[in-house]
Amino acid sequence: xxxxxxxxKDLWVKPESLQPIGSFKLRGGYYAIASLPPEHRxxxxxxxxxxxxxxxVAYAARAFGVPCVVVMPEVALPAKVAATEALGxxxxxxxxxxxxxxxxxxxxxxxxxxxxxxxxxxxxAGQGTVGLxxxxxxxxxxxxxxxxxxxxxxxxxxSAVKALRPEAKVFGVEPALAGDARESLAxxxxxxxxxxxxxxxxxxxxxxxxxxxTLAHLSARLDGIVTVSEEEIxxxxxxxxxxxxxxxxxxxxxxxxxxxxRRDELPPGRTVAVISGGxxxxxxxxxxxxx
Amino acid sequence: xxxxxxxxKDLWVKPESLQPIGSFKLRGGYYAIASLPPEHRxxxxxxxxxxxxxxxVAYAARAFGVPCVVVMPEVALPAKVAATEALGxxxxxxxxxxxxxxxxxxxxxxxxxxxxxxxxxxxxAGQGTVGLxxxxxxxxxxxxxxxxxxxxxxxxxxSAVKALRPEAKVFGVEPALAGDARESLAxxxxxxxxxxxxxxxxxxxxxxxxxxxTLAHLSARLDGIVTVSEEEIxxxxxxxxxxxxxxxxxxxxxxxxxxxxRRDELPPGRTVAVISGGxxxxxxxxxxxxx
Numbered sequence: 277x278x279x280x281x282x283x284x285k286d287l288w289v290k291p292e293s294l295q296p297i298g299s300f301k302l303r304g305g306y307y308a309i310a311s312l313p314p315e316h317r318x319x320x321x322x323x324x325x326x327x328x329x330x331x332x333v334a335y336a337a338r339a340f341g342v343p344c345v346v347v348m349p350e351v352a353l354p355a356k357v358a359a360t361e362a363l364g365x366x367x368x369x370x371x372x373x374x375x376x377x378x379x380x381x382x383x384x385x386x387x388x389x390x391x392x393x394x395x396x397x398x399x400x401a402g403q404g405t406v407g408l409x410x411x412x413x414x415x416x417x418x419x420x421x422x423x424x425x426x427x428x429x430x431x432x433x434x435s436a437v438k439a440l441r442p443e444a445k446v447f448g449v450e451p452a453l454a455g456d457a458r459e460s461l462a463x464x465x466x467x468x469x470x471x472x473x474x475x476x477x478x479x480x481x482x483x484x485x486x487x488x489x490t491l492a493h494l495s496a497r498l499d500g501i502v503t504v505s506e507e508e509i510x511x512x513x514x515x516x517x518x519x520x521x522x523x524x525x526x527x528x529x530x531x532x533x534x535x536x537x538r539r540d541e542l543p544p545g546r547t548v549a550v551i552s553g554g555x556x557x558x559x560x561x562x563x564x565x566x567x
Numbered sequence: 568x569x570x571x572x573x574x575x576k577d578l579w580v581k582p583e584s585l586q587p588i589g590s591f592k593l594r595g596g597y598y599a600i601a602s603l604p605p606e607h608r609x610x611x612x613x614x615x616x617x618x619x620x621x622x623x624v625a626y627a628a629r630a631f632g633v634p635c636v637v638v639m640p641e642v643a644l645p646a647k648v649a650a651t652e653a654l655g656x657x658x659x660x661x662x663x664x665x666x667x668x669x670x671x672x673x674x675x676x677x678x679x680x681x682x683x684x685x686x687x688x689x690x691x692a693g694q695g696t697v698g699l700x701x702x703x704x705x706x707x708x709x710x711x712x713x714x715x716x717x718x719x720x721x722x723x724x725x726s727a728v729k730a731l732r733p734e735a736k737v738f739g740v741e742p743a744l745a746g747d748a749r750e751s752l753a754x755x756x757x758x759x760x761x762x763x764x765x766x767x768x769x770x771x772x773x774x775x776x777x778x779x780x781t782l783a784h785l786s787a788r789l790d791g792i793v794t795v796s797e798e799e800i801x802x803x804x805x806x807x808x809x810x811x812x813x814x815x816x817x818x819x820x821x822x823x824x825x826x827x828x829r830r831d832e833l834p835p836g837r838t839v840a841v842i843s844g845g846x847x848x849x850x851x852x853x854x855x856x857x858x
Contacts, residue, residue, distance in 0.1 A: 522585075
């Protein structure tokens with residue numbers, strides 16, 4: 277945990293942007309691969325992703341010395357394809373609509389184990405180690421803020437924090453433009469927003485909808501959820517660079533934005549904001565001085 | 568310690584840029600104030616600085632609840648004056664040439680304790696806690712790289728690392744344009760370069776010359792010193808932002824630059840590069856994408 281006195285004297289951040297691949301995704305990918313039966317794992321693993329999950333699975337597969345295939349959309353940024361290949365994975369480029377099908381075919385034919393990005397108990401357990409570390413580092417924590425996209429990180433963190441420190445409150449944070457998790461929790465059932473809507477937010481890691489599994493976790497364990505605006509997200513990316521000396525991607529900045537701009541909706545006390553990742557679009561870097 | 572697999576699989580960085588004031592200087596300032604006799608400390612402390620030392624002393628004085636005066640040159644950046652005042656210090660602006668004299672006068676008249684930026688055993692001991700933490704976090708460390716300006720950080724780190732792990736090698740790193748420490752060590756006596764020369768380097772925290780005290784420490788405990796070019800320093804600032812997701816000031820980037828570009832002059836093995844600070848000139852931020 278890193279104290280953030282520039283934002284408030286009771287705020288700490290948990291900078292997952294400093295993980296080797298620049299995001300928390302390593303934890304879930306690694307734990308899911310570690311949990312496979314050894315003979316199944318030896319046959320190799322497969323995932324589909326255009327983002328941080330691709331590198332997470334590639335990194336973890338290399339650590340276990342097993343083959344790895346990542347199915348990516350043809351439109352993926354060449355830098356992301358290269359980063360995934362540099363970690364030893366074989367990348368298969370396909371039209372976006374065929375990703376799931378190609379992955380399932382390859383998995384069946386080659387015996388690869390599928391590593392999902394969030395909708396699996398092992399992945400949720402792996403992401404939950406973020407919460408274990410928070411409770412260990414700051415045993416008196418009062419409030420934990422965690423980003424909500426597909427809900428894997430939030431499910432794991434809420435479960436871990438509530439297990440170790442039941443009196444702590446755990447709040448989710450998401451962009452108002454992808455506020456489907458808040459709506460789902462309020463409705464008590466899975467509400468999925470159309471892609472055209474969620475793709476308006478700059479926080480590209482938080483456009484995904486919850487699954488039944490993550491909704492069940494969050495319904496049972498979150499104390500609430502707040503949303504932040506696009507302007508609040510981007511100005512927080514700038515402040516994190518200038519005042520915390522951290523390069524953070526927009527999805528990773530939502531919790532600090534929530535702390536700065538939604539104090540009236542959050543409980544008081546010692547607060548930890550999870551920064552989920554640092555893989556910012558390079559085109560945004562020149563704006564860090566002025567955001 | 569944060570692993571830096573993008574630079575090499577045996578490299579870790581020690582990111583002092585994540586300290587509350589954005590640099591390691593907090594350690595020495597805090598320890599020097601903590602070591603004062605309580606009745607002397609209660610009268611208040613004074614320092615002169617236009618940079619990170621000003622905020623370090625102000626932050627530590629506030630933590631102890633004692634008065635703090637910082638003498639700064641009239642030409643200091645308004646943002647640095649404001650940051651020091653925001654930490655509760657009284658700032659006295661004077662013509663640059665009168666800084667030391669005004670500080671000494673005020674100290675004598677008001678009974679303030681002078682907190683020097685590096686030339687004092689307590690300050691060196693405080694900076695040395697960086698080395699204690701490195702040896703504790705990576706007990707098998709083979710090589711530690713530390714920036715050399717006035718030499719307080721390097722003296723403390725070399726002393727601490729050699730005490731806890733005598734077999735580790737400690738190397739200093741400095742800009743070639745302010746290579747006075749390497750020349751001093753080679754000559755076995757204090758060599759001071761003219762200000763016009765050292766002020767050419769972008770690494771503004773490393774323009775200072777050693778003192779007799781720090782030269783004695785470094786002569787006894789450093790295994791060597793390497794220098795890096797301006798281009799190597801700036802490109803490393805860019806890579807640290809893009810690949811390590813850390814905003815680092817040029818002075819803080821010299822050790823990683825040394826690891827990347829002076830491998831032939833450094834011993835092999837598990838290496839820790841100290842990143843001394845993150846308070847980059849905001850004018851450099853837009854260049855992070857292209858450096």
